[in-house]
């Protein structure tokens with residue numbers, strides 16, 4: 001609508017607060033869920049929420065970290081921006097871990113923080129924190145609103161920045177005088193961002209180069225990362241891999257972008273990836289990275305990473321190309337656009353000789369393995385049971401640690417947006433609140449949260465939210481009475497000096513759940529697992545299952561720190 | 574290698590903090606930064622002099638700068654025909670006899686004395702950094718009480734020769 005026309009129509013507009021203007025902007029941005037926590041500096045916003053009949057739901061967490069991880073889970077599953085509100089000072093600083101997590105894993109999150117009134121900013125006022133200073137290095141962009149007239153434009157811009165290009169978190173810091181200001185102004189939310197024009201379309205020359213390389217390659221390989229998921233490019237990825245008969249390895253965050261059961265899938269690569277995926281990287285002569293950032297947990301020692309390969313890298317973020325691994329064929333583009341362009345070339349698959357048979361031999365001879373323990377529950381087997389009893393169709397969120405790696409290894413996904421884990425930052429406490437956001441984003445789906453006994457204790461206060469909102473999240477605690485991943489590293493690299501990694505005390509998780517009014521169960525013997533899991537997964541409502549697993553279990557195979565991708569330990573024939 | 578990189582940026586609040594924070598976090602070695610208005614209202618011009626290990630790091634630097642939402646354009650002008658200038662204010666100890674001597678030293682540099690007190694004088698010099706450097710080292714023996722340099726600001730010359738033979742990385 002033209003500004004003048006709007007002006008005329010709304011000349012009799014009544015006075016509203018800045019917070020009301022914010023609510024309108026959120027409605028305009030089609031927000032359906034807000035994760036937040038009130039406090040002094042956002043009282044005007046919460047009052048506006050109370051008075052408004054806007055079509056969104058507010059979810060009150062029990063800690064701001066819970067809000068932001070929930071927003072992350074929501075964003076992963078829906079592909080839409082997650083929205084968070086927190087108060088100034090401690091409210092904002094409680095978000096720091098989650099904002100950093102979202103930055104590392106490229107999640108679109110828009111965060112509103114309250115701020116003390118403009119007149120006292122810089123005076124160390126009550127609950128003042130330098131939110132702009134603190135969040136600058138951990139956001140894609142941030143704003144402090146100094147003029148109410150700008151607010152709708154800032155909100156629109158923020159949603160645009162958060163959700164386009166390489167997604168990321170955007171913070172909007174709103175001083176209390178702005179949110180409480182009365183005004184009948186007419187707003188213009190039109191924006192231009194001349195310095196921000198993400199390039200979606202690939203350069204045709206680069207596509208031709210890549211097609212030529214494909215045709216010449218004898219041992220080609222795709223490495224598919226989360227960029228494929230963000231670009232909604234799974235279908236063209238499958239078509240591309242099938243057309244050129246390309247084996248596909250996934251990064252941790254790229255799991256689900258390519259069906260785990262597909263004959264071309266090699267599974268996950270990296271520190272705890274499959275032997276076949278890692279050896280494929282080591283031996284390939286053309287590595288096509290689609291939307292992954294060559295993180296060190298994937299590459300291992302860079303000197304041994306893909307030593308024989310010509311590297312092609314498709315990424316929407318040019319700064320990721322060539323950052324860690326020298327790249328011959330850079331393609332700056334959205335993964336979907338690039339894959340479609342590749343499918344439209346007349347390129348033919350090259351002669352791969354016995355490459356795929358060779359990889360199949362690796363897969364057959366060096367599969368993932370674990371020892372089942374007598375009577376007790378081995379954690380890998382437990383995950384396999386969860387996979388089986390949920391038909392591999394659940395949305396799975398995890399925390400960080402051994403259970404996370406086992407979930408990545410033993411819960412293969414057929415579809416994208418069903419795997420919710422903290423990759424880049426490795427944030428303990430992420431898994432359970434993320435499941436809340438995932439369930440709100442996908443109310444009809446089975447959401448299983450696989451967490452460690454350590455990490456769950458960082459954010460289990462959100463059980464109240466699950467109860468309050470009747471969210472049927474299934475929490476599976478892989479309880480090894482330990483900070484298992486720390487224990488494992490101490491076992492392997494510090495001569496079993498288990499410094500502060502074994503829990504002497506844990507809460508009774510069943511009673512804990514009971515106290516929140518949530519159905520709690522415990523399982524200690526292997527033979528009881530199928531029945532307990534069956535009951536839990538089909539239970540009409542939230543459940544917490546305390547699964548006692550064997551403590552002395554390690555995640556294998558593994559690339560030890562400093563080692564090359566071809567030097568995996570814990571590989572078994 | 575030493576590189577001169579310029580960036581035009583949207584003059585939003587916090588932009589300088591965002592850029593310098595990024596450079597610090599990613600361990601780029603900045604020798605100087607100068608910032609000021611440009612020919613366009615609302616757009617500032619930044620000039621960085623950086624010490625960079627290799628081309629891969631240099632590429633990262635320009636990409637990371639370009640990635641900033643407020644950055645409009647980034648150019649590595651090291652190998653172009655450019656004008657690069659910096660201003661320094663140098664307060665040296667000097668009275669009586671010495672003053673004439675100092676005057677004699679600064680004249681060839683087209684520097685000028687802009688403040689005089691009983692026992693010191695302040696010299697202003699503008700020019701390429703190597704020239705500023707040379708003057709500073711000549712004045713050192715007299716005792717430098719205070720020194721401030723603006724950092725280099727630079728842009729392309731109006732005319733670019735077909736091929737630039739002289740690399741600015743050696744001369745600046």
Ligand SMILES: Cc1ncc(C[n+]2csc(CCOP(=O)(O)OP(=O)(O)O)c2C)c(N)n1
Pocket residue numbers: 399400401402403404426427428429451452453454455456478480482483484485486
């Ligand atoms: C916030 C945070 N603190 C510390 C760590 C380091 N860390 C990584 S895994 C891990 C152990 C996690 O224990 P638990 O949640 O029980 O999972 P397990 O490894 O036993 O499956 C720790 C302490 C981390 N990743 N995040």
Ligand SMILES: [Mg+2]
Pocket residue numbers: 452453454478479480481482483484
């Ligand atoms: Mg544990």
